[in-house]
Amino acid sequence: MTEPVVTRFAPSPTGFLHIGGARTALFNWLYARHTGGKMLLRIEDTDRERSTTAAINAIIDGLTWLGLTWDGEPVFQFSRAGRHREVAEQLLAAGKAYRCYASAEELTAMREAARREGRSKLYDGRWRDRDPSEAPPGVKPVIRLKAPLTGETVIEDQVQGRVTWQNSDLDDLVLLRSDGNPTYMLAVVVDDHDMDVTHVIRGDDHFTNAARQKQIYDALGWNVPRFAHIPLIHGPDGSKLSKRHGALGVDAYRAMGYLPEAMRNYLVRLGWAHGDQEIFTTEEMIAAFDLPAIGRSPARFDFAKLESLNGHYIRQTADIDLVAALEGLLPHIAGGDQLATRMTPALRAKLIAAMPGLKERAKTLIELFETSRFVWTDRPIEIDEKALALLTPQAKASIGALLPELQALSDWTAPAVEMVVRGFAERSGAKLGAVAQPLRAALTGRTTSPPIFDVLAVLGRDESLARLADQTVTS
RNA sequence: GCUCCCUUCGUCUAGCGGUCUAGGACGCGGCCCUCUCAAGGCUGAAACACGGGUUCGAUUCCCGUAGGGAGCGCCA
Numbered sequence: 001m002t003e004p005v006v007t008r009f010a011p012s013p014t015g016f017l018h019i020g021g022a023r024t025a026l027f028n029w030l031y032a033r034h035t036g037g038k039m040l041l042r043i044e045d046t047d048r049e050r051s052t053t054a055a056i057n058a059i060i061d062g063l064t065w066l067g068l069t070w071d072g073e074p075v076f077q078f079s080r081a082g083r084h085r086e087v088a089e090q091l092l093a094a095g096k097a098y099r100c101y102a103s104a105e106e107l108t109a110m111r112e113a114a115r116r117e118g119r120s121k122l123y124d125g126r127w128r129d130r131d132p133s134e135a136p137p138g139v140k141p142v143i144r145l146k147a148p149l150t151g152e153t154v155i156e157d158q159v160q161g162r163v164t165w166q167n168s169d170l171d172d173l174v175l176l177r178s179d180g181n182p183t184y185m186l187a188v189v190v191d192d193h194d195m196d197v198t199h200v201i202r203g204d205d206h207f208t209n210a211a212r213q214k215q216i217y218d219a220l221g222w223n224v225p226r227f228a229h230i231p232l233i234h235g236p237d238g239s240k241l242s243k244r245h246g247a248l249g250v251d252a253y254r255a256m257g258y259l260p261e262a263m264r265n266y267l268v269r270l271g272w273a274h275g276d277q278e279i280f281t282t283e284e285m286i287a288a289f290d291l292p293a294i295g296r297s298p299a300r301f302d303f304a305k306l307e308s309l310n311g312h313y314i315r316q317t318a319d320i321d322l323v324a325a326l327e328g329l330l331p332h333i334a335g336g337d338q339l340a341t342r343m344t345p346a347l348r349a350k351l352i353a354a355m356p357g358l359k360e361r362a363k364t365l366i367e368l369f370e371t372s373r374f375v376w377t378d379r380p381i382e383i384d385e386k387a388l389a390l391l392t393p394q395a396k397a398s399i400g401a402l403l404p405e406l407q408a409l410s411d412w413t414a415p416a417v418e419m420v421v422r423g424f425a426e427r428s429g430a431k432l433g434a435v436a437q438p439l440r441a442a443l444t445g446r447t448t449s450p451p452i453f454d455v456l457a458v459l460g461r462d463e464s465l466a467r468l469a470d471q472t473v474t475s
Numbered sequence: 476g477c478u479c480c481c482u483u484c485g486u487c488u489a490g491c492g493g494u495c496u497a498g499g500a501c502g503c504g505g506c507c508c509u510c511u512c513a514a515g516g517c518u519g520a521a522a523c524a525c526g527g528g529u530u531c532g533a534u535u536c537c538c539g540u541a542g543g544g545a546g547c548g549c550c551a
Contacts, residue, residue: 050550169477184551204481208479231545273499315514371512431510446511446512
């Protein structure tokens with residue numbers, strides 16, 4: 001009889017949900033799903049100065065977009081301050097904690113001395129056994145944990161393995177601040193315990209915290225959850241992720257035209273692998289995911305691979321869903337209103353018809369937006385420079401000669417149009433490319449597009465003929 | 476400085492003592508396909524940081540060195 005797994009994602013709402021946080025959330029979600037357990041969401045908003053509701057919304061939006069759902073209502077850590085205080089008092093009463101009246105100046109002096117002497121233990125425990133009657137008047141004390149002086153603290157980490165700290169290197173951490181508010185160290189322990197969290201999966205920037213938290217668990221006599229500290233994500237140059245690289249909010253990735261399923265697939269392969277498999281459906285991911293398979297070295301963020309994956313998922317998405325995704329993105333991108341304001345059921349149908357040709361060629365929804373422009377732009381269409389170069393006098397003459405044959409066509413489908421154009425090319429002794437490229441330029445205003453016969457079919461008879469006619473008028 | 480962690484192609488990674496002339500993917504080069512661009516197929520270049528051990532045998536285990544990272548608050 002094993003206990004049900006409970007994981008949690010515990011962001012602090014001081015900014016957007018960045019890529020590292022998104023992956024942490026993904027891993028927590030995957031592990032919970034894999035084991036049939038739950039993932040809880042806890043907002044660590046005890047830093048009243050920096051926590052904002054805008055950040056809370058950004059985090060929730062980001063998780064929702066990524067499709068990472070949590071169980072139950074989010075827990076707001078600050079609302080539990082009373083409980084945290086109570087636990088600190090309990091520790092105090094049990095003699096496992098003590099009041100410390102050291103001033104900020106004393107603390108600074110201790111830190112400097114420790115550093116100078118090459119010691120890692122910063123606080124010297126001067127109030128540990130001192131009689132409370134010696135307390136200086138008017139000073140509000142903090143409550144510190146009476147941490148073990150000797151022996152070692154061991155963490156059996158699911159990712160990092162067994163890691164040991166000498167207790168002599170760890171000092172008495174503050175549990176309750178002088179203003180009566182809990183520290184992060186106390187709050188996490190109490191909340192994880194009260195929320196019945198069995199697995200703490202978080203970035204390994206929290207790794208050294210785990211040792212100190214273990215000491216709090218031990219003092220309380222509580223069971224220690226399983227820890228899994230996952231390596232951090234670095235920028236392409238191996239340095240810390242900055243805004244220039246990938247430390248953007250997940251909303252930025254959405255605006256760049258990435259699909260949530262592509263993000264998930266990219267993120268899950270950062271630090272985790274399942275043999276040689278690169279592409280995972282959500283179900284496959286859940287089935288295969290496991291903590292010990294997570295690597296221990298940090299990964300670099302690589303846009304090229306994300307793009308490649310995104311292209312794969314775009315190609316795989318049903319045409320109708322892709323158009324829906326594109327429409328959903330319109331409000332978030334520059335120029336998106338150009339298409340949004342034109343959208344009608346008829347245009348939507350046209351776009352869906354164009355998708356098979358377009359999605360083969362797009363790495364992001366932004367590209368899809370750009371390459372679909374020929375479908376929804378109005379005549380006379382804008383012709384870019386390279387396309388203009390294709391429309392030589394001879395090319396225009398060729399279009400002019402082909403036009404009547406197309407006009408005579410009653411069955412306006414890609415195969416029918418193809419027969420006409422191929423026949424025309426053969427009879428005029430030209431290669432297909434020599435007639436196709438000018439057509440492409442005239443119909444799409446670009447030198448690249450989906451197969452030209454598909455373009456003709458998607459545009460429809462009237463629009464196609466009109467665009468071609470536009471180019472045969474010599475100016 | 477101290478504590479802890481990490482180190483396989485440019486990047487993400489497989490590898491858990493012999494199967495390694497080190498595999499896959501992205502990216503890059505070439506070829507094929509082809510109306511353009513893609514996609515797809517085939518193909519090429521590309522890595523076990525270094526030095527010691529342990530072992531009959533190390534990419535795999537141990538110890539150093541170098542490099543990188545995280546933490547070291549009455550922040551989270």
